[in-house]
Amino acid sequence: MSAEFKIGVLGAGTVGSAFAGLLQERASEVQSLTGRTPVLCGVLTRDKGSFPEILAEAELIVELIGGIEPAREYVLRSLTAGKHVVSANKQLLSQHGEELFEAASEHGAQLRYEAAVAGVVPVIRVLSESLAATRIERIHGIVNGTTNFILTEMERGASYEQALAEAQRQGYAEADPSDDVSGRDAAAKMAILARLAFGAPVRLDQVPYEGIEHLQSDDLRYARELGLGLKLIGTAERLNGGLSVRVHPAFLYAGHPLASVSGPFNAVTVESDAITEITMSGPGAGGVQTASAVLGDLVSVMLTPAAKIPPATSFELLGDVRSAFYIHMEVADRPGVLGTVAHLLGDVGASIKSVAQWGLGDNARLVMVIHPLEESRLRSALARIAELDFLHSTPRAIRVIEEEFV
Amino acid sequence: MSAEFKIGVLGAGTVGSAFAGLLQERASEVQSLTGRTPVLCGVLTRDKGSFPEILAEAELIVELIGGIEPAREYVLRSLTAGKHVVSANKQLLSQHGEELFEAASEHGAQLRYEAAVAGVVPVIRVLSESLAATRIERIHGIVNGTTNFILTEMERGASYEQALAEAQRQGYAEADPSDDVSGRDAAAKMAILARLAFGAPVRLDQVPYEGIEHLQSDDLRYARELGLGLKLIGTAERLNGGLSVRVHPAFLYAGHPLASVSGPFNAVTVESDAITEITMSGPGAGGVQTASAVLGDLVSVMLTPAAKIPPATSFELLGDVRSAFYIHMEVADRPGVLGTVAHLLGDVGASIKSVAQWGLGDNARLVMVIHPLEESRLRSALARIAELDFLHSTPRAIRVIEEEFV
Numbered sequence: 104m105s106a107e108f109k110i111g112v113l114g115a116g117t118v119g120s121a122f123a124g125l126l127q128e129r130a131s132e133v134q135s136l137t138g139r140t141p142v143l144c145g146v147l148t149r150d151k152g153s154f155p156e157i158l159a160e161a162e163l164i165v166e167l168i169g170g171i172e173p174a175r176e177y178v179l180r181s182l183t184a185g186k187h188v189v190s191a192n193k194q195l196l197s198q199h200g201e202e203l204f205e206a207a208s209e210h211g212a213q214l215r216y217e218a219a220v221a222g223v224v225p226v227i228r229v230l231s232e233s234l235a236a237t238r239i240e241r242i243h244g245i246v247n248g249t250t251n252f253i254l255t256e257m258e259r260g261a262s263y264e265q266a267l268a269e270a271q272r273q274g275y276a277e278a279d280p281s282d283d284v285s286g287r288d289a290a291a292k293m294a295i296l297a298r299l300a301f302g303a304p305v306r307l308d309q310v311p312y313e314g315i316e317h318l319q320s321d322d323l324r325y326a327r328e329l330g331l332g333l334k335l336i337g338t339a340e341r342l343n344g345g346l347s348v349r350v351h352p353a354f355l356y357a358g359h360p361l362a363s364v365s366g367p368f369n370a371v372t373v374e375s376d377a378i379t380e381i382t383m384s385g386p387g388a389g390g391v392q393t394a395s396a397v398l399g400d401l402v403s404v405m406l407t408p409a410a411k412i413p414p415a416t417s418f419e420l421l422g423d424v425r426s427a428f429y430i431h432m433e434v435a436d437r438p439g440v441l442g443t444v445a446h447l448l449g450d451v452g453a454s455i456k457s458v459a460q461w462g463l464g465d466n467a468r469l470v471m472v473i474h475p476l477e478e479s480r481l482r483s484a485l486a487r488i489a490e491l492d493f494l495h496s497t498p499r500a501i502r503v504i505e506e507e508f509v
Numbered sequence: 510m511s512a513e514f515k516i517g518v519l520g521a522g523t524v525g526s527a528f529a530g531l532l533q534e535r536a537s538e539v540q541s542l543t544g545r546t547p548v549l550c551g552v553l554t555r556d557k558g559s560f561p562e563i564l565a566e567a568e569l570i571v572e573l574i575g576g577i578e579p580a581r582e583y584v585l586r587s588l589t590a591g592k593h594v595v596s597a598n599k600q601l602l603s604q605h606g607e608e609l610f611e612a613a614s615e616h617g618a619q620l621r622y623e624a625a626v627a628g629v630v631p632v633i634r635v636l637s638e639s640l641a642a643t644r645i646e647r648i649h650g651i652v653n654g655t656t657n658f659i660l661t662e663m664e665r666g667a668s669y670e671q672a673l674a675e676a677q678r679q680g681y682a683e684a685d686p687s688d689d690v691s692g693r694d695a696a697a698k699m700a701i702l703a704r705l706a707f708g709a710p711v712r713l714d715q716v717p718y719e720g721i722e723h724l725q726s727d728d729l730r731y732a733r734e735l736g737l738g739l740k741l742i743g744t745a746e747r748l749n750g751g752l753s754v755r756v757h758p759a760f761l762y763a764g765h766p767l768a769s770v771s772g773p774f775n776a777v778t779v780e781s782d783a784i785t786e787i788t789m790s791g792p793g794a795g796g797v798q799t800a801s802a803v804l805g806d807l808v809s810v811m812l813t814p815a816a817k818i819p820p821a822t823s824f825e826l827l828g829d830v831r832s833a834f835y836i837h838m839e840v841a842d843r844p845g846v847l848g849t850v851a852h853l854l855g856d857v858g859a860s861i862k863s864v865a866q867w868g869l870g871d872n873a874r875l876v877m878v879i880h881p882l883e884e885s886r887l888r889s890a891l892a893r894i895a896e897l898d899f900l901h902s903t904p905r906a907i908r909v910i911e912e913e914f915v
Contacts, residue, residue: 125783132642217639223784225631225639232638233623233631233805236538360790363769377531377801378629381791384766385784395783399639407813 108137108405109144111161113154113177114168117390118191118218118397119146122165125394126401133398137405147177158184163404165397166190175199182206182214189400191218191393197291197307200298213407215400220292221246221369223392224385225399230299234373234381239300241340241374243504246292248367248387249276249283250315250335255365257323258333263316275367275388286312286335286350293337297348300339300373302416305348309420312350322431322501325470326354332362336504345419353502354429427456427503428473428481435493436467444469447487451480466495472503514543514811515550517567519560519583520574523796524597524624524803525552528571531800532807539804543811564590569810571803572596581605588612588620595806597624597799603697603713606704619813621806626698627652627775629798630791631805636705640779640787645706647746647780649910652698654773654793655682655689656721656741661771663729664739669722681773681794692718692741692756699743703754706745706779708822711754715826718756728837728907731876732760738768742910751825759908760835833862833909834879834887841899842873850875853893857886872901878909 110126112119126133126141134140145157154177158164164181166188168174174195181188183206190196196203196219207214217227221244230239245251252275256266267284270276282288290312297305315335326333332355339348355362360382364370370384386392434440445455454474461468473481485498516532518525532539532547540546551563560583564570570587572594574580580601587594589612596602602609602625613620623633627650636645651657658681662672673690676682688694696718703711721741732739738761745754761768766788770776775793780786792798840846851861860880867874879887891904 129642129644132644136641224787225635228634228639229631232809233634233802235542236535236804236808237801238535238538358771365764375801377797377804379792379795379798381630381789383787383789385787389785391783392785395643395781396639398642398783402642403638 106139107142108139108163109142109161110163110165110401111145111147111157112143112165112167113147113157113174114166115146115148116167118393119167121390121394122167122397125391125398129398133402133405136402139405141401141405154180158186161186163187163189163401165401166192167397168192170194171198178203178214179206182212183210185210185212187213187404188215189218189397189404190214190216191397192216193219193288193291193295194307197294200295201304213404215404216295217400218393218396220295221371221383222248222385222387222389223396224369224371224383224387226296226371226383227299228399228403229381229383230296230373234300234375234378237375237377239373239375242293242296242300242338242371243361243374244289244293244296244337244369244371245334245361245364246337246369246371246387247283247286247289247335248369249280250286250289251364251369251387252276252367253284254315254318254323254333254335257318257320258327260320262320263318284316285314287314289335289337289350293339293348293350296337296371297339297346301341301346301418303346303418305346305420310348310350311422313352315352317499318352318501319499321468322499325429325431329354330357331355331503332357332359333501334361334364336361342421342424345421347421347424349424351502353504355504359504423477423479425475425477427475427505429501429503430471430473430485431499431501432469432488433495434467434469435495436462436465437493440467440493441469443491444488447484448473451484452476453481453484475505512545513548514545514569515548515567516569516571516807517551517553517563518549518571518573519553519563519580520572521552521554522573524799525573527796527800528573528803531797531804535804539808539811542808545811547807547811560586564592567592569593569595569807571807572598573803574598576600577604584609584620585612588618589616591616591618593619593810594621595624595803595810596620596622597803598622599625599694599697599701600713603700606701606712607710619810621810622701623806624799624802626701627777627789628654628791628793628795629802630775630777630789630793632702632777632789633705634805634809635787635789636702636779640781640784643781643783645779645781648699648702648706648744648777649767649780650695650699650702650743650775650777651740651767651770652743652775652777652793653689653692653695653741654775655686656692656695657770657775657793658682658773659690660721660724660729660739660741663724663726664733666726668726669724690722691720693720695741695743695756699745699754699756702743702777703745703752707747707752707824709752709824711752711826716754716756717828719758721758723905724758724907725905727874728905731835731837736763737761738763738765739907740767740770742767748827748830751827753827753830755830757908759910761910765910829883829885831881831883833881833911835907835909836877836879836891837905837907838875838894839901840873840875841901842868842871843899846873846899847875849897850894853890854879857890858882859887859890881911
């Protein structure tokens with residue numbers, strides 16, 4: 104009989120029970136890979152179990168509680184005791200990552216967190232191992248399955264409200280969906296990816312994000328007509344010697360590897376001169392998928408000595424980023440409107456790439472695509488445009504990701 | 510000054526020089542990740558260098574010679590001497606993998622080969638680490654960039670000959686393209702993936718393959734009209750308690766993750782109950798991309814103790830696999846033709862899903878899609894159909910991959 108490897112689990116929700124089942128089912132494979140048999144030595148729930156007892160017995164703690172406290176305290180105490188930790192907790196890692204990495208490094212413990220970003224899509228492993236020595240230029244990701252499901256439904260003609268209701272019905276959105284639809288969940292994941300890809304200790308509160316609540320079926324319809332995708336995109340990229348990490352909806356040209364990712368899937372594209380680009384995609388969530396990512400981390404902990412965590416590097420975080428924009432306006436259908444709008448855009452240096460106008464009785468829809476310029480400039484022009492008396496609604500601006508790798 | 514990690518390189522082609530450049534450029538990152546500075550201690554070319562001297566000095570050998578001999582001898586001698594090996598050699602791994610794995614295992618050396626399959630796409634790492642304990646059901650892959658480039662050109666209207674010439678002009682195809690266009694290169698890669706995913710010691714000569722030489726622009730045109738992709742697909746899957754590993758062109762439904770992979774890209778989809786599916790894609794070749802995959806392996810060797818290679822498992826290799834088929838026939842445009850063809854198909858149990866016929870003067874094109882049945886049955890019906898006097902050319906059959914994960 105081979106030696107045992109004792110595992111304590113914190114949290115007993117969907118993922119926790121899926122993990123317990125998967126561990127039992129795959130124990131003999133883990134044994135043949137690692138030479139030791141994984142054994143659950145304790146599960147901490149709200150009502151049952153003692154953290155100190157589990158900690159004393161386990162070699163590895165799987166943290167599936169979520170949120171900041173008490174997860175932070177338990178993870179820190181585990182690492183400080185030299186116990187390895189596998190966590191699926193994006194909030195914790197995006198807000199207290201440095202503290203945890205330091206504790207792991209100081210006490211020779213491993214901290215692995217594949218399940219915290221993009222579910223079973225192995226982006227954490229690929230960034231931290233395959234691409235560890237690669238100079239990465241940019242990451243684009245669809246890292247929230249709820250919003251991608253909603254946008255896919257809207258592309259098929261549903262309104263935002265209908266799509267959200269359907270996501271809730273199918274279990275892809277929670278009763279309070281604000282963390283997902285606001286872009287905040289994606290922002291936490293992009294902070295984690297930026298730390299890995301660039302060594303930059305970016306915290307969630309430093310990532311500007313914009314959600315999908317203001318998108319309308321029309322925007323999706325135009326996207327389809329123009330052969331574009333419209334997705335909630337997280338970006339982390341080197342820019343002018345600094346770094347920009349942000350989340351916002353964006354139009355993608357049809358050939359972009361993320362443009363065809365639909366439904367509750369996640370996908371991440373990593374770009375660098377040396378690799379050109381790699382895209383990874385798969386289901387973004389689900390109990391058994393998340394449990395599978397945790398199991399992969401468990402095997403790695405059992406096989407690997409503590410990997411060195413590269414020291415954090417400081418970067419200037421950029422807020423005002425150049426981008427192409429699509430602008431949607433509802434205006435009165437009368438002479439001079441287009442000229443006035445074009446004039447105000449010209450004042451801030453915005454150059455118009457294409458323009459289309461549809462009449463709708465007294466109203467017209469005016470849709471423009473603007474060549475790349477700083478967001479702050481566009482916003483100041485839009486503020487002036489919004490004051491014009493022929494505007495029937497606030498102008499909407501959505502970023503456009505243009506073709507670069509051909 | 511930190512300790513050195515000495516690397517010997519065998520072969521000095523495009524990848525070799527790209528690797529030397531990348532190693533110099535990224536040496537300080539490798540040092541900060543691993544604590545040791547990587548140093549090239551020797552390069553073996555046709556004219557220069559001594560293998561025994563390089564072997565004596567190096568801790569790790571990078572094998573970029575390609576082909577079987579002398580690569581096999583050098584890799585075996587390196588592993589037997591306890592030296593780690595990073596190889597990009599798909600021929601060697603697909604024909605002599607077991608011998609090499611055994612030598613590595615016996616002498617405590619690591620053998621890594623990310624660059625041998627799908628270039629920089631990290632499929633080897635993900636299968637051998639993230640998914641090591643996962644029960645994988647199926648792998649589908651576009652693992653040959655040359656043929657995918659040719660098919661993409663044909664989709665845009667080029668003939669096979671034009672597309673091949675363009676691939677040669679752009680450096681994606683060699684002067685003698687037969688290894689690529691016959692499917693043999695893809696078959697070698699699928700043998701390697703099958704070993705990793707299922708533990709099955711599959712050799713190249715056990716993998717049936719079919720290439721793209723017989724495809725015609727018409728087939729691509731029909732695919733586009735039907736909203737399907739037509740790709741050269743490698744498959745390795747569990748089937749009836751055995752295993753099927755094979756390579757052939759196949760139609761893919763539009764939503765399949767491989768359907769949108771175009772140009773010289775590679776992509777691999779891994780399916781399992783626990784993960785649903787993961788797809789990874791990126792450029793399939795190129796000197797600097799391959800060098801980047803080698804660098805990733807180098808860092809892993811420096812960080813990791815020798816991973817255990819799971820013992821080989823024996824599987825029955827299946828030859829006759831069920832599949833849906835598209836059939837293309839050129840026939841005389843006269844009554845009774847469709848009935849005769851349908852009758853012969855019915856005799857072998859083939860059930861027709863859809864049929865279309867176009868008149869072309871005295872000729873007609875008859876295109877059918879057949880519900881899944883064993884390939885041997887379809888072939889026997891096609892052999893009888895080919896003998897009919899109203900057939901104007903040999904019928905062509907192409908497999909169809911139907912939607913499964915919805």
